[in-house]
Amino acid sequence: PxxxxxxxxxxxxxAEFLSPSLFHFYSKPLNxxxxxxxxxxxxxxxxxxxxxxxxxxxxxxHSHPEIVDAITAQARRLQHSTVLxxxxxxxxxxxxxxxxxxxxxxxxxxxxxxxxxxxxxFFTNSGTEANELAxxxxxxxxxxxxxxxxxxxxxxxxxxTMGATAxxxxxxxxVQSGVHxxxxxxxxxxxxxxxxxxxxxxxxxxxxxxxxxxxxxFISEAIQGVGGIVELSPGYLPLAYEKVRKAGGxxxxxxxxxxxxxxxxxxxxFETHGVVPDIVTMAKRAGYLxxxxxxxxxxxxxxxxxxxxxxxxxCYFNTFGGNPFCTAGGLAVLRVLEKERLQENAFIVGxxxxxxxxxxxEKHEIIGDVRGTGFMxxxxxVTDRQLKTPAKDEICHAMEHMKDMGVLVGKGxxxxxxxxxxxxLCFTKEDADFFVEVMxxxxxxx
Ligand code: PMP
Numbered sequence: 477p478x479x480x481x482x483x484x485x486x487x488x489x490x491a492e493f494l495s496p497s498l499f500h501f502y503s504k505p506l507n508x509x510x511x512x513x514x515x516x517x518x519x520x521x522x523x524x525x526x527x528x529x530x531x532x533x534x535x536x537x538h539s540h541p542e543i544v545d546a547i548t549a550q551a552r553r554l555q556h557s558t559v560l561x562x563x564x565x566x567x568x569x570x571x572x573x574x575x576x577x578x579x580x581x582x583x584x585x586x587x588x589x590x591x592x593x594x595x596x597x598f599f600t601n602s603g604t605e606a607n608e609l610a611x612x613x614x615x616x617x618x619x620x621x622x623x624x625x626x627x628x629x630x631x632x633x634x635x636x637t638m639g640a641t642a643x644x645x646x647x648x649x650x651v652q653s654g655v656h657x658x659x660x661x662x663x664x665x666x667x668x669x670x671x672x673x674x675x676x677x678x679x680x681x682x683x684x685x686x687x688x689x690x691x692x693x694f695i696s697e698a699i700q701g702v703g704g705i706v707e708l709s710p711g712y713l714p715l716a717y718e719k720v721r722k723a724g725g726x727x728x729x730x731x732x733x734x735x736x737x738x739x740x741x742x743x744x745x746f747e748t749h750g751v752v753p754d755i756v757t758m759a760k761r762a763g764y765l766x767x768x769x770x771x772x773x774x775x776x777x778x779x780x781x782x783x784x785x786x787x788x789x790x791c792y793f794n795t796f797g798g799n800p801f802c803t804a805g806g807l808a809v810l811r812v813l814e815k816e817r818l819q820e821n822a823f824i825v826g827x828x829x830x831x832x833x834x835x836x837x838e839k840h841e842i843i844g845d846v847r848g849t850g851f852m853x854x855x856x857x858v859t860d861r862q863l864k865t866p867a868k869d870e871i872c873h874a875m876e877h878m879k880d881m882g883v884l885v886g887k888g889x890x891x892x893x894x895x896x897x898x899x900x901l902c903f904t905k906e907d908a909d910f911f912v913e914v915m916x917x918x919x920x921x922x
Pocket of ligand 1: 601602603604605607630631632633697701702730731732733759
């Protein structure tokens, strides 16, 4: 039994000692004291089904014993900076991660006659840091400055990545040097529907009218997470990559949310689009790194040795990136993903859940769209299907009802009207049925 401070006491401390910028879900925030597999428990031992573990990139389920053992064993042995001495944890995880990259990324250097065919890894502590580094490398490698990102994207909260992020909700007064935001190829709300070629024309026009004709790179998520589980129009990414590469730029895949088996059909989100990026970034959640560290703070940039070479021009240092504690955990995550066939589960149960949510859409007029892949699903609520008016208040009421019935779900999108369904990858068919039943009742109540 929990004998720690009460929810009210924690809330009081949080209000007094933590930054006022912190926000929480629910009118009465939950005090979560424990997590096991796909469940979270509050201080009274009430169990909640966690359908939003993706936010912390918890992919293998909460407190997975094998991952906990790997981390605690490492913590008992050594925790230090990785930079100055040798330690096997970082090297082992880098090797395992590099092996997860598609062949073409490994082979790209072959085309320019560099000897190594193995992609290399630079570890960071977060997705933001990984994307900052990717943008820096693209600029150094190409000698160009301009970066193209998609409207509605989220790439982080430091200066460069906040510039690349394209939603006013997440932007402060940063100098947005050299960043251009292309029209989002959003099949549901976008001006051109699913017509990838029309959206790509905008990328070409940005290159022609907004830059010297040469760009440093293009960064995008495979499925926009914070933006409300927006799948890019089919065929868009290969065409956009082609335009960017013609203009000398590198293509960066932000896999912070879609990576690490979450999309089910593939290990990486970009693979669902049939592209091979030049740089891949990932982080916390395989739920958000979405999973790289099963919730452990860990991020990474993977690229070719030739591109990575640019960082040798100066000293580049990240004190805790890839520390033994986190990389021992990361390696255990990869092991568990494989052993428990969690990618396959994401594919099978995710497809089943999506079908069931589509069924719910037929019953509830308020569901405007159901989308996503595997365990990265979105349910967009609208008060008018024709006008697609965002149902902002209704979604908050529905979330409260669902919480009261024992289900925690995320929300996002520019208008805050999209349920984000990103459970741990061990979510079962029974969990999916329970989830849909609870959402059905909640939507009937509003
Ligand atoms: N990229 C994407 C796609 C994300 O969703 C996020 C986090 N929401 C980030 C980058 C930034 O990651 P972090 O919060 O670990 O800095």
